[in-house]
Amino acid sequence: MDDTDKSLLNDFQRNFPLVARPYAEIGARLSMSEDEVIEAYANLAEQKYISRIGAVIAPNQVGASTLAAMRVPEDRLAEVAEFVTSFSQVNHNYEREHDINLWFVVAADDVLEVGEVLSRIEAETDLEVLNLPIIEDYHLDLGFKLEWA
């Protein structure tokens, strides 16, 4: 990865130009042509260094979501995890190193639907689900400063 790629990754994580030809504007700042910028981003996406150029939506502005956690006996973990994963409203589901070992995010159209998913998981598994919705968000998300050794 060359210095140009590093700039393209680091310097445009926020305040991406909102002008008719944003890649030309980036090119002007980095002494590249518009086509070179587009090609470089296409390569970075191809190599999966970036997932996309796009919008990070603030939580709970569109729809509702929560983080939920369960203490699942080791011998039931695979089965319970599979059941949790089967809900389309579950978009993250991880085992974590703790006795509260199953952690997942439920996102739905509204709080009611989120609650229904949690209730169904509790009823079906006969295990307690901890509901841990965001009370307050403290992270401003200025992007992620990458460091190269």
Next chain:
Amino acid sequence: MIDISIEDRTLIELICDGLPLAARPYQVLGSRIGMAETEVIERLRNLIDGGVIRRFGVVVQHRRLGYTANGMSVWNVPDARVREVGEQMGQFEYVTLCYQRPRHAPSWPYNLFAMVHGAAKDKVLEQVKTIAETLELTHVERDVLFSRRQFKQCGARYGCKGKVDNEPCKTA
């Protein structure tokens, strides 16, 4: 929740797939929903200024770039201090999420969650220790939960229901 117009919702759904890599990407987006390029730009600017879109730009893949360890640090901060501490914790450059969430006594005493990214587990633990020392939280009960198995990962994006970095959800 802010009241968001149908037009803005449509635009948000559309932009979940990412900005097209074309000379005039906002025009390309607009043409898919019958919206003028200038209106697309104007609406995006308002959504950013209004805080609905928190960040608009390149979304990097931490793992692919070598930040393979992520630890969920959790803290039991006195309620009176949680906002002040949270706001400071959210500013560390390796913290990518920082939320206050409810405790569930007695099994779950923690009320502040901060996701910490690093090149390796011990690096993450070192960074958590630095946070504790810098914010004078060494006497506060804390833990760091590392992920083990991944059962499902849809590149969770709020407001992007079912849109998944152009790939289906990965399930184990």
